[in-house]
Amino acid sequence: MKQEKNESSAYDPKLVEDSIYKEWEKSGYFNPDNLPVKKSAKPYVVYMPLPNVTGTLHMGHLLNNAIQDVVIRYRRMRGYKALYLPGTDHAGIATQFVVEKELRKQGINRFELGREAFIKKVWEWKEKYGGLILEQLRKIGVSADWSRIRFTMDEEYTKDVLDAFIHYHKRGLIYRGVRVVNWCPRCGTSLSELELEHKEEETKLWHIRYPGAGGGEGIIVATTRPETMLGDTAVAVNPKDARYKTLVGKMVMLPIQNRKIPVVADNAIDSSFGTGALKVTPAHDIVDFEIGERHKLPMIQVIDERGKMMEVAGKFAGMKADEARAAVLDELKKLGLLMKEEPYAHNLAVCYRCGHTIEPIPSEQWFLKMKELAKNAIDAVKNEKVKIGPENFEKTYLNWLSNIRDWTISRQIWWGHQLPVWFCKNDKEKFTVSIEKPKACPFCKTCEMEQVPDVLDTWFSSALWPFAGLSKEDVKKYYPGNALITARDILNLWVARMIYSGIEFQKKVPFKDVYIHGTVLTKEGKRMSKSLGTGIDPLKYINEFGADAARFAVIWQATGQDIHWDEAAVMAGRKFANKIWNAAKFVMSNHEGAETVKKPVGKTVADKKILAKLAATKKRAEKNIESFELSATLKELYDFFWHDLCDTYIEESKKQLADAETAESTKIVLSHVLVESIKMLHPFMPFVTEAIYQKLPVRGKKFLMIETW
C-alpha cells in the first residue's frame, strides 16, 4: 500500500494518455454532430492530408497533425462544429510497389498471378497493414472524426472518382494520344512530371558527326545519349545560326543506321550549347517529340518499355540502353565519326518511387486538358477566395498553374481506379465511357467490349478529397471546409488540384485557407529519410516522454521556416507538462471547495496583474491561432504560465493565502487562472490538461476538450 505522498510527484504521461484518448473517442465528440453546440453553430472543417496506406508515422506527420489538431481543438472550444476529416490514400504506385516486393520474396511476380488475384493480394495487404498509420496518428492525440474515415478506393469514393472522369469526358476535357512520357522501366508505368526526382550525374557530352547525304562534312551534333541516335529522324539547329544556314533543308546521313535525315530549323535550339546542332529523337525525348510535331517528323522508337533496345536497333537489339550506349560509341569510334567527348554534369531524371532512371518513351496515354481548370484555380487565388499563407507560396502556385501542360492521368499499373473506358475489340480506336460495361458494343455490335487496363493517377482521386471524402448529406453540411494545412511539396501536386476540382464539381472552392508549414529536417539541415538513415521515429518521443511533449516540441519549432529538429525541445515540452501538472496540484491543494469557475475579483495588486495578463494572453492567443501562428502562441502561453503564473503569482499567492484578509479571493483567482490556462493550453497539450481537468473538484463540462474557450 503505497502512500500518495511517497509517490513521485512527476507527471507521467504513460499513465494517462491512452485512457484519456479512449475516453475522448468513446464520448463521440470528435464527431461534430455530437457536440453540445447551438443549432446555429458554424462548421469548421480541416481536411487531413491523406496518409498513404503504406505509410508509417514520420516527423512530417507529427508536425502536420499537431498543427491541425491545435486548430481544430481551438475551433471546437470556440463553439464550432469542428470536423477534422481523416482518410487514407490508396497510393497506387507506392502500394503496388510494396506488395510486389513482398510477393517477390515469396517468388511470385504479379504477371504470373494475374490482375484480379494481384489486386486481391493488395486488398489483403491493405486490410492488414493499412490501418497502422491511423493507430499511430491516434498516439499523437489527434481529434479526427474516425467515424467518417474514408479510403480513396472505398465504394462510394470510387464512384465519385469514376463520375469525375465521365464528367470530364463529357466536357471534352479528356483525350487519348500517343506522347512521349516519362516512363519508369522498373515500375512499368508512366509518371507525371511531379513524380520525377532529379539527381546530378557525371557523364559526357559526345560530339558526333553526321556526314552530308551526298558527301561533304555534314554536321556535328552534341548529345548525352548517343544510343538514341538509332531513332533519330532529324537534326535541328537554330534558324538564326549562321554556321548552319546553308545546311537547313538539306539531308545528312545518320551513321550506323545509314538513313537520310533532314536538317531542320527550330527556335527551341540554343546555338550556344554544344555544337548548336541537336539530334532529334522524337520517340525518346520530350523536347524532341515537340520538335518532331512541329516539323512533322516520323517517330522511330528504339527503346522498349523495359529499357531495352528494340529490333529496329539492328545489332544492338536486346541490349539495355546503357550497354547500347557503349556499343554505339565503339562503333562510331571505328567509323571515325566520334569527334570529341567532354565531361559533363547534368540532371538525370529518376523515379521518385524506386530511383530507377527514367526512360522517355512514346506510349498511348490519357490526358486531361488543363487550360480551363488551371485558370479556375488561378482565379480562385487571385480573387482571394482561397488564401495561401505564407504569401510567397502564392507565387509558386500561380507560376506552376500558368505554365501547366495537360495532365497525363493514366498509369500502367493495376492498383487503382481502372479507367471507365471500354473499347471495341474489333476496332481499338473506338471506345465508350461508362462505369458499367456496355451490354453490347455500339460499334461492331458483335464484340464483348474490353476495359482499358490503365488506372488513374492517384492524385486524380485525392484531388476530390474535400467532397468525395464526405457522404452526400455531409457535403451539404460540411462542404466547403475551412483549412488545408500541409507542406509545400504537395502544394501543386495536391492543393491546386483540389481547388479546381472543387470548383468544377461543387461550384465552390474547397477551403478558404491554405497554410503551408515547414519541413522537418535533421539538426544538420539534411532531409529526413529512411533510406539515408536520417529519419527519426516520432513514436520514440511519444512513448518515452508523452504526446504532449512531442507536440510541444514540434510546434515550438514550427516558426514557418524549415525545422532543424532539436530534441531538446521535447525535453522542454516534458518539463512544461510536468510544470503544468504540479502547478495544478498546488492550486487544487489550496482549493478546498472554492468555486472553480466563478468570475474572480482581484483584491491585491498581484491579483489584478495576473488577471490582466491572462486576459491579454488570451486575446493574443486567439489572434495568433486564427492566423496559424502557433509557435508564437505556444511561446506566449509558456511564458505566461511558467513565469507570470508560477514564478510570480503562485509565489505571491503563498503569502496571500496565509493572510486571512486575502486567502479566499486568492483561492478563487488561482482556480480561475488555472482553469483558463489549461483551456488555452489544451489545443497544444491536450493530454496533461485534460488529465488535470478530470481532477478538478468542479467541472463545467465532461471534458476539457469541449469546454468553452
Added chain:
RNA sequence: GGGCGUUUAGCUCAGCUGGUUAGAGCGUUGCAUUCACAUUGCAAAGGUCGCUGGUUCGAAUCCAGCAACGCCCACCA
C-alpha cells in the same frame, strides 16, 4: 537560366509595420531548496545581429551590392 528562402548567444531558433540595457529553449557557471514542481527556484557569464555601402535624429529591423548555404521551378541536348 529563373524564382524563393536562410545567415542573430556554444547549439536550435524568435525578433510583425525601424526607437530605451537584442530575447527563448537547450547548454555553461554560481547560489538556494523539507513548505506544488530538482522534469525546481534565484542569479550570472555569453552576441562587432554574414560582409560592404546607403536612407534616417536613430537599423538586427528599410534600400542597394557582395558572399555562403538551402529549396523550388525550367525542354539547354
